[in-house]
Amino acid sequence: MSAADAAVAANRFGLGARPGELAAISQHARDALLAQLVGPAPTLSESLPAGSTLLAQALAGRAEARARAEGVDAVRVVKNLRATYLPAYTTEVLARFRAAVTSERSFVERLVQFWSNHFAVSVDKVAVLGLAGAMEREAIRPHVLGTFADMLLAVEQHPAMLLYLDNQQSIGPNSAAARLAGRRGKEIGLNENLGREILELHTLGVDGEYSQADVRALATLLTGWSIGGDAGRLRGGEPGEFFFRTGLHEPGGVTLLGRRYAAGGVEQGVQALHDLALNPRTARHLATKLVRHFVADDPPAAAVERVATAYLHTGGDLPSTYRALIAAPESWQSPLTKFKTPADYIHSTWRALSLPVGTGLRDLRVFEELGQRSFQPGSPAGWPDRSADWDGSAALMKRLEWAQGVGQRLGTQVDAQQLGAAALGAYLTAGTQRAIARAADGAQALTLLLCSPEFMRR
Amino acid sequence: MDMKRRELLRGAGYAALSVAVPGILASRVSFAAPAAGDARFVFVLLRGALDGLAAVPPVGDQDYRQLRGELALNDTAGLVPLDDLFALHPSLPFLAQQWRAQQLAVIHATATPYRARSHFDAQDVLENGLALPHASRSGWLNRALGGMPHAAAIPLRHAGVALGAGIPLVMRGENDVASWAPSRLPQLEDDTLQRLSDLYASDVVLSRRLADALAAGEIASEAGMDAGMNAAAGGRGAEAQVSQTAKTAAGFLAREDGPRIAVFETTGWDTHANQGTDKGALALRLAALDAGLRTLCTELGPVWDRTVVLVATEFGRTAAINGTRGTDHGTGAAAFLLGGAVRGGRSVGDWPGLSQGALYEGRDLRPTTDLRSVMKGVLRDHVGVAPRFIDSVVFPDSSAAPCLSGLV
Numbered sequence: 001m002s003a004a005d006a007a008v009a010a011n012r013f014g015l016g017a018r019p020g021e022l023a024a025i026s027q028h029a030r031d032a033l034l035a036q037l038v039g040p041a042p043t044l045s046e047s048l049p050a051g052s053t054l055l056a057q058a059l060a061g062r063a064e065a066r067a068r069a070e071g072v073d074a075v076r077v078v079k080n081l082r083a084t085y086l087p088a089y090t091t092e093v094l095a096r097f098r099a100a101v102t103s104e105r106s107f108v109e110r111l112v113q114f115w116s117n118h119f120a121v122s123v124d125k126v127a128v129l130g131l132a133g134a135m136e137r138e139a140i141r142p143h144v145l146g147t148f149a150d151m152l153l154a155v156e157q158h159p160a161m162l163l164y165l166d167n168q169q170s171i172g173p174n175s176a177a178a179r180l181a182g183r184r185g186k187e188i189g190l191n192e193n194l195g196r197e198i199l200e201l202h203t204l205g206v207d208g209e210y211s212q213a214d215v216r217a218l219a220t221l222l223t224g225w226s227i228g229g230d231a232g233r234l235r236g237g238e239p240g241e242f243f244f245r246t247g248l249h250e251p252g253g254v255t256l257l258g259r260r261y262a263a264g265g266v267e268q269g270v271q272a273l274h275d276l277a278l279n280p281r282t283a284r285h286l287a288t289k290l291v292r293h294f295v296a297d298d299p300p301a302a303a304v305e306r307v308a309t310a311y312l313h314t315g316g317d318l319p320s321t322y323r324a325l326i327a328a329p330e331s332w333q334s335p336l337t338k339f340k341t342p343a344d345y346i347h348s349t350w351r352a353l354s355l356p357v358g359t360g361l362r363d364l365r366v367f368e369e370l371g372q373r374s375f376q377p378g379s380p381a382g383w384p385d386r387s388a389d390w391d392g393s394a395a396l397m398k399r400l401e402w403a404q405g406v407g408q409r410l411g412t413q414v415d416a417q418q419l420g421a422a423a424l425g426a427y428l429t430a431g432t433q434r435a436i437a438r439a440a441d442g443a444q445a446l447t448l449l450l451c452s453p454e455f456m457r458r
Numbered sequence: 459m460d461m462k463r464r465e466l467l468r469g470a471g472y473a474a475l476s477v478a479v480p481g482i483l484a485s486r487v488s489f490a491a492p493a494a495g496d497a498r499f500v501f502v503l504l505r506g507a508l509d510g511l512a513a514v515p516p517v518g519d520q521d522y523r524q525l526r527g528e529l530a531l532n533d534t535a536g537l538v539p540l541d542d543l544f545a546l547h548p549s550l551p552f553l554a555q556q557w558r559a560q561q562l563a564v565i566h567a568t569a570t571p572y573r574a575r576s577h578f579d580a581q582d583v584l585e586n587g588l589a590l591p592h593a594s595r596s597g598w599l600n601r602a603l604g605g606m607p608h609a610a611a612i613p614l615r616h617a618g619v620a621l622g623a624g625i626p627l628v629m630r631g632e633n634d635v636a637s638w639a640p641s642r643l644p645q646l647e648d649d650t651l652q653r654l655s656d657l658y659a660s661d662v663v664l665s666r667r668l669a670d671a672l673a674a675g676e677i678a679s680e681a682g683m684d685a686g687m688n689a690a691a692g693g694r695g696a697e698a699q700v701s702q703t704a705k706t707a708a709g710f711l712a713r714e715d716g717p718r719i720a721v722f723e724t725t726g727w728d729t730h731a732n733q734g735t736d737k738g739a740l741a742l743r744l745a746a747l748d749a750g751l752r753t754l755c756t757e758l759g760p761v762w763d764r765t766v767v768l769v770a771t772e773f774g775r776t777a778a779i780n781g782t783r784g785t786d787h788g789t790g791a792a793a794f795l796l797g798g799a800v801r802g803g804r805s806v807g808d809w810p811g812l813s814q815g816a817l818y819e820g821r822d823l824r825p826t827t828d829l830r831s832v833m834k835g836v837l838r839d840h841v842g843v844a845p846r847f848i849d850s851v852v853f854p855d856s857s858a859a860p861c862l863s864g865l866v
Contacts, residue, residue, distance in 0.1 A: 124726065166731040171781045178781075187527060189781030193730045196575065196787065206576045206591075212819065215575075369643070371623040378725050379506070381578045388595070391663060392625040393670035394637040400668075401643035404650060435657050444650055451654055453661045 005029035007425040008335050011458045012294060013326075014106035016348025022425040033326050036105040037319045041112075041145045044137060046095045051134030054088050055159050055227065056240035058130065063231040078126050085130030089123065090361045092133025093374040097364070098357040101350040108144060111322065113343070114293055115140045118286075119155045119202060120382030121164040123375045131160035132375035148286065148316040149277035152202060156194070156273060157242040159227045165194035165380065169233065172223040172250025190250075195219030197380045203276040205285030210257060217256040221269040224249030283311040289385070290321070295330050296337045297386040303328040336427060336457040339387035342370035344458060345399060349450060352423035353410060370402060371395055400451050407447030416445035420452075427454040495607045497764050497799065497840050498711045499719045500754065501599055503626060504747070504771040505581060506727035509785050510792025511777065511823065512740055513550070514564050518543035521812035525778045529785075534736045540564065544805055548736045549744040552752035556796050560803030563865065565832055567790040567810050569773060569825035571858070575787035577728070580772035585628035587830065589855045596631030598852050599721060602837050603633040605847035606718065615673050619710045621703050621722040629721050634666070636674035636717060638706065645675075677716055678709070697742075700724050700750030708757030711765070719841070724750070727771060731782040751796065763798035766840045766866060768832065770794075774823050777812055790823030793832065799840055799866045806832070806862070828859035835862035 009029040010017035025032040061084055096112075103109045116136040123129045139158045143151035155161050162168045170191035171178050181188045195218035200206045224245045228237025237243030244266040253262045259275065261268045276282060287308035291299035303325070310324035311317075325331060340348065346366055350357070357363060367373050371390075377383045384390075416436045420428050432452040439445035449455060515531040516522050517539075523530045531537055536548030538557075544564060546554050556562035572583040572591065579591035587598025603617045616636040620629045623639040646654070651672075658665040707720040726743050733740040747769070755762050774791035790810070796802065807827035810816050818824040830853050837843040837852060838861055845861065853859070 166782055166784070169731070169782045173781075187781075191730055191780050191782045191784070192786050200576050200578075206574075206579050212575065371639075379577065379728075387663075388630060389624060391667060392620070392623065392637045393667040393674065394620075394625075394639040395623045396664070396667045397646075397671035397675065398623065398639070398641055398643065400646055400654065401641060404646055405643060431657060431660070435653055439653070440649060444647075444653070447650055448653060448657065452657060453664055456664065 004335060004426040005332060007427045008332055009033050010106075011348070011424070011427065012331070012335065012338070013110065015100050015103070015110055015344070016106070016351040016458075017423050017425065018351045019354060019419075019422045022422060026425075030326060033107055034323060036107045037145060037322055039145075041141055041143070042099070042103065042105055042108055043141065044095045044099055046091070046098075048091060048095060048134070048137065049088070050240075051131050051138055051159060052238065052240035054085070054130045054134060054240070056229075058084050059229045059231070059234065059239055066231070081126050082129065085126065086361075088130035089133065089375070090364065092130075092137070093364055093367075094357060094359060096133065096136065096374070097347075097350075100347045101355070101357055106351070111318075112136065112141050112144050114290070115144060115151065117377065117382040117385075118289065119151075119161065120377050120380055121160050121375065122377050122379060123373075124378060125164055127163045128160045131158075131163070134158075135160035143318075145319050146317075147277075148282075148311070148318060148321075149274050151318075152273050152277050153270060155202070156198060156222070156269075157225065159240060159242060162194070162225060162227055162242070165197055166191045167194040167222055168226040169248075170194070170219060170223050170225075171248045172220060174252070175223065175250055176247040177245075190216065190219050190223065192216055192219040194225075195222055198222075198273070198276070201380055201382075203273075203282045203285070204279060205281060205288075208279075208281040208285060214257055217254050218272060220250045220254050221256065221261060221272050224266065225269060277316050278312075280308075280312060283308040283316075287311060287321075290325055291328075291330075293338075293385055294325060295328070296334070297388075300328075300330040303330040336454060337387075338458050339391045340456060340458050341383060341385075341390055342372035342395075342399070343367060343374070345456070346370065348423070348455070348458070349403075349406065352419060353406075353414065366402065370398055399456070403450035404443075404447045406450060407443045407445070411441065411443035411446035414442070414446060416442065416449045419446070420449045420455075423449075424454055428452075429454055495718070495842065497718065497766070497842060498758070498761060498797075499836060499841050500707060500711070500765065500767040500797075501628065501719075501721045502747075502751075502767060502769040503581075503584070503628065503721065503723040504727050504769065505577070505723055505725045506729075506771070507577060507580075507773050507775055507787060508727045508771040508791065509729055509733065509740060509775040510566060510771075510790070511775070511785075512733065512735075513547050513744060514540070514544050514566055514792045515547065516543050516566070516809065516812065517545045519809070519812050521814075525812055527779050529733065529735055529779050529783065531735060536736060541805065543809060547741070547744050549741045550748045552748045552755070553794065553796065556755075557803055561798055561800050562794060562796040562802040563800055564805040565793040565795060565807050565827055565829075566805055567807055567823055567825055568770075568793050568827040568829050568832065569790055570829050572773070573789065575773065575789075577772060577787070582627065584770065584772050584829070585626060587628075587833070587853050587856075595627075597626070597628035598833065599628045599719060600631030600633050600635060601852045602841065602843055602848075603635070603719065605837075605843040605851060607842045616670070616717050618719040618721070619674065619707070619717040621707050621710075621720060626721060626723055634670055636670055636677070636710070638674040638678055638710070640702070640706070677713065678706075697746040697749050700746045701753040704750040704754040705757050708754050708761075712758055712761050729775070729784050730780065730786060731784040733784045755797075765797040766795065766799050766836050767797045768793065768795055768836060770829060776821055777817055777823055778821070788822035789818045790825040793829060795832065795836070795865060801864060801866055806865070827862075828856075830856045830859040831862040832865065834859065835865040839863070840866045 006022045006026045006029040121128045135158045139154035171188045173189045196215045199210050226245045228241045228243035287304045291303045307324045311321045314320040435448045436445045517532045538546040538554040570583045571589040572580045582591040585597045586594040618635040620637040625637045703722045710716045770793040775785035775788040810824040
């Protein structure tokens with residue numbers, strides 16, 4: 001056990017040390033990490049409305065607008081939706097921000113964020129603005145200490161993902177709905193967006209040796225995976241809930257990755273996702289991403305191998321997979337390889353200073369200002385995860401300017417020297433200590449700590 | 459492989475001329491070329507895959523209407539016919555004006571060497587300039603900076619600038635580049651800055667980034683861009699954003715001692731559902747892009763005459779619409795080359811047609827022009843990078859993509 005272990009555990013695996021945290025785990029940093037994986041997954045302290053409730057409200061609002069003959073005006077529909085969803089988005093993001101700042105199991109919180117980004121939906125598509133937080137809460141958080149297969153299924157059936165990747169209206173070309181439309185001279189059919197991203201991003205990975213035919217096969221298997229509603233094209237099912245529309249589902253068997261899935265309604269897709277979750281290429285893809293996130297931009301091959309093997313041997317059991325990551329020697333060597341993302345930087349600053357999380361939209365502005373608005377990575381690939389994606393000169397300057405503001409607000413109230421030791425432990429360098437000691441005033445001392453190379457990285 | 463790449467010169471009577479006497483055109487080019495090191499180049503990256511068949515609809519193709527169904531633009535009001543084949547989407551009035559001024563060339567059915575349909579790998583290839591995704595950690599524009607002729611009298615610390623908080627892969631690499639994004643935060647105090655640069659002295663990455671940030675900040679504050687940006691930030695829509703970014707780019711490029719090459723990006727082109735026709739989601743995006751390009755032109759003023767702008771996306775979209783009135787990931791795309799230095803008013807490249815047999819894998823517009831051929835042509839004939847440098851450093855595995863002549 002080296003003195004650096006506590007700093008690695010709290011900063012690289014966790015979201016940054018809170019005062020006292022390093023001292024508490026200094027004798028058993030690895031065991032403390034393992035202990036975080038025991039017990040039920042942490043929930044948010046606030047009770048928030050179900051995603052289905054939010055979506056049902058939005059659908060009802062849209063139906064009402066239509067009834068008032070406003071429905072033709074697409075711009076107004078989007079505006080109405082934004083107005084409905086923005087408070088929900090704000091509440092959700094503040095709740096997860098608070099969890100990230102206060103959690104005593106911040107390794108698990110980081111894992112929630114990791115998977116949430118793995119299964120990214122982006123709120124620049126207004127249809128998911130109010131639902132992105134609900135998806136994390138309902139489909140990811142409950143399974144973060146479960147199996148990947150369960151998480152995968154929960155995500156792909158969550159209305160947020162179905163809406164984000166346009167699956168709710170994807171229609172089998174020979175389905176009852178398509179045949180009916182054909183008789184009316186209309187052509188409707190498949191949307192391959194969700195099928196493609198499941199293969200490329202969620203499971204096998206882009207190098208996962210699948211073909212365009214496999215993309216269409218999976219999209220076909222998932223036809224009918226939709227949401228319930230009580231008006232228009234979405235009539236049927238519980239409004240806002242996942243709803244399998246038999247009439248949109250492509251009848252017959254489908255071959256995906258060489259395996260035949262016999263006709264079987266929703267179970268066809270469920271079985272396909274289950275098989276994808278346990279595919280060795282999925283194991284390798286997920287292991288690579290985990291090791292890149294926790295260890296280094298260029299994931300050490302041995303660590304990837306160890307993590308992928310644990311995943312496969314346990315049928316995609318996530319705690320076993322995380323334990324392999326903790327057991328990898330590379331996880332504990334050469335610290336400070338990862339440049340913190342803006343969110344990492346914000347969370348660790350709040351934790352180091354024990355700052356409270358506010359209650360309004362403006363309390364979230366810092367994420368936008370530093371370049372990482374919550375739930376808005378802009379694409380289903382999620383936020384990128386290499387240092388070069390975040391350490392550009394303009395981004396760095398913003399961070400420094402922002403840190404200066406924090407220093408000016410709080411520098412007179414804290415002892416930056418002590419704070420540095422508590423937040424960074426063995427990471428804190430002599431150079432930074434010297435700079436803090438020689439600072440002109442408290443504001444500058446805190447600014448220098450927050451701008452130090454070792455606070456910029458994890 | 460002997461790539462048959464006939465240049466189709468439409469409009470302005472260039473067709474016969476170019477085929478018969480390419481030499482005349484070549485000499486005109488060298489006459490018009492700006493002095494070494496004085497040319498400006500802007501690369502605008504459209505992330506998400508622009509639907510080229512909507513932006514530049516081939517309304518003269520007999521299969522177009524059928525493939526596009528209710529999204530076909532043939533009879534749309536405001537559509538601007540370019541020639542007997544192509545038209546321009548009604549939301550692109552500035553591009554139409556550029557076409558008429560012969561400062562816009564359309565490159566249709568173009569693609570990088572990438573042939574699968576992942577956005578992220580395709581963007582990687584578009585930016586790394588190689589044949590395969592993730593084959594390089596540097597981008598082709600950054601490598602090109604190393605081969606640029608710098609006007610001796612103007613010591614450029616940064617020949618390239620990326621607008622936006624992050625530096626996109628295309629601009630990353632060994633050559634220092636500036637990056638700049640507007641900030642509403644108060645500037646670092648000088649004393650704190652001094653101490654930070656001491657603290658970073660032994661940190662290779664952070665010290666370099668800090669120096670780059672200062673250089674860019676200096677240019678920006680001299681040009682009064684901070685103030686301008688905040689004033690312009692009143693409109694929050696996509697249109698305001700693209701125009702803001704374009705204005706900043708122009709602020710850098712218009713300076714005699716400033717960067718020569720700029721890159722910025724826009725997103726939101728991934729139109730899988732309800733993409734609309736002359737109105738709708740895609741139309742709004744196109745209008746924002748068009749307004750941004752107009753801003754770039756206006757703000758550059760006389761420098762526009764020495765400017766080439768390449769607007770490109772990672773791939774095109776399916777020839778046919780999908781089941782949700784949108785389009786899925788495809789292959790052949792459309793790109794725009796515009797600016798005062800462009801020999802425009804024409805489309806470049808072969809049109810492969812949209813018949814079932816002509817489509818790539820039976821579903822996508824078949825690419826006939828390697829996008830790298832366009833990039834190489836601009837770098838050689840406009841930016842002034844030596845051909846050998848282009849072939850060995852900028853696009854090392856691009857022998858299948860010969861340099862296109864006569865673009866400027």
